[in-house]
Amino acid sequence: MERTILHCDCNGFFASVECMLRPELKNVPMAVCGDPESRHGIILAKNEQAKAYGIRTAETVWQAKRKCPRLVLAAPRFREYRRISQQINEIYRRYTDLVEPFSIDESWLDVTGSRVLFGDGRQIADRLRETVRREIGITISVGVSFNKIFAKLGSDYKKPDATTVISPENYQRIVWPLPVDALMFCGEKAAQTLAGLGIHTIGDLAACSPELLSSRLGKAGAQLYEFANGRDSSPVADGRSRQEIKSVGNSVTFRRDLSGPEDIRKAVQALADSVASRLRRQKLKCWVVQVGIKDPSFRYITRQKTLAAPTHLARLLAAAGEELMAACWNASAPIRMLSLSGTGLVPEDAPGEQLCFFGGDVLRGSEKEERLETAMDRIRGRFGSGAVKFGGLLKEDLGLDGLHRE
Known part of the structure; x- marks a missing residue:
């Protein structure tokens, strides 16, 4: 049976939580950043108004201020972010027990066994978006696919507050034109190596010889080739299962x-x-x-x-x-x-x-x-x-x- 995997990504999470807690920030360009005096002066998250000025996550505060002198800065409140993250994951668990947090603002869900109760993947994704927006006050983007890798690509594909379905029928049209570094686990160095081979898109990667990729990138090359061709069988783990602390x-x-x-x-x-x-x-x-x-x-x-x-x-x-x-x-x-x-x-x-x-x-x-x-x-x-x-x-x-x- 084909799986239905969702990847839910909170849009501008830290900034969204700050705007929820401080409504006066909703209609001004704002960003959450570290303390410049302690040399953590980078943008951690920004709202849509700040994004319109070209402000990017991980750029320095002074660069952001040059783009938008009236940018409002907020210090991070990680305890609040964790609290809201837990509330959002509890909403996800209303639809499936298989919820695997990937970070504080991202989670995979396996809703294969939930389709009889709640509808297909798109319907579940849209219900989740509406519920999180109504109960929590922030928006999420959801990717729906038949594996975890493509589900994550889907949540990144269209933002904010969007559902993107990547299916066995349409993945070549949607996924293959994307830059190769959009693929999960393809880091900067791997992308540079692939560019040296003339591989710039995920489609280029999917069409390449797996032997060549393995010779240049080792096991990672073979894995990226499988991912590009939609082959990923990794399960969604129940995030509530106790992880062994290393x-x-x-x-x-x-x-x-x-x-x-x-x-x-x-x-x-x-x-x-x-x-x-x-x-x-x-x-x-x-x-x-x-x-x-x-x-x-x-x-x-x-x-x-x-x-x-x-x-x-x-x-x-x-x-x-x-x-x-x-x-x-x-x-x-x-x-x-x-x-x-x-x-x-x-x-x-x-x-x-x-x-x-x-x-x-x-x-x-x-x-x-x-x-x-x-x-x-x-x-x-x-x-x-x-x-x-x-x-x-x-x-x-x-x-x-x-x-x-x-």
Whole structure:
């Protein structure tokens, strides 16, 4: 039986939510952006009025302001966006149990088994659009197709507030003239390689030799060839099924570049504190600590270290992070972004603690630290993320305050 897959994409999601929460923004050009002072000054989303000025997602705020000097800027409110996203996905689940969120504003739905109750794919898509618009107050675009790849192409094909059906009968007419990088998983480098072969559209890709594509792009080339020809059998997974957590981490792009050992120590300590708190919240410990470093020219490296025993204590995570930094990085070289993650995760009550031959002081010390850090978690949970912090971070100017915010 031919599947019916929908891809639902919220139009200008962050901006749409802001306009819903602040109706005065609906009739002016507006955009959601990061804080320019912390060097996150890029456009995250814009409304239709701003789009009419040629403002694009991911361009800098100053570029957008040059196009539209009266552009109204709004700071992002990710907690609100997550809340609205959950409400929208619950609407989707009225029509099928198979809802797979792809990002905060996109989801796939498999409505194959729902057609008897609710009609064909177009009818279900139109009902979803009307329901989300009426109950939530924002618009969505929906692609309807026989696989996930073409359904996503359909939701991108016409915006805003539109339904596009890509069927086995019409996909060559609709899909094949599109640029090759419109195809999911065809990134910039792959598109450049394909252009060197004279492949510029999805139709060109579909007509190419799969052997040639494999020789230039490896397995990705063979996969893109299958996608271009409408062959994708990947299932829509139930997004409510618990996903196995592979890592717990955090990163920060600094207000100014890190410079020197003291800056590095502060940054690692703040990141370790954040990651340790998140590990405890999820009742996990990690065996491996990994750091990622990006310099001002965007060169990026990662290094990792296996611990003697799994932990969720900030001091031990910070010690491992500082050791990694000392081994792989010249402390005088500037750092734009730093990340710290715990991997090799195990439940917090899993065996693995190393016993000390020389008495119980080490274990008692760890227990004391755990009680202290758990108490810090409770204080932050009650009074806010900035209620308690390490003394060395009280007067920092790096932009570390938001690491505990969800």
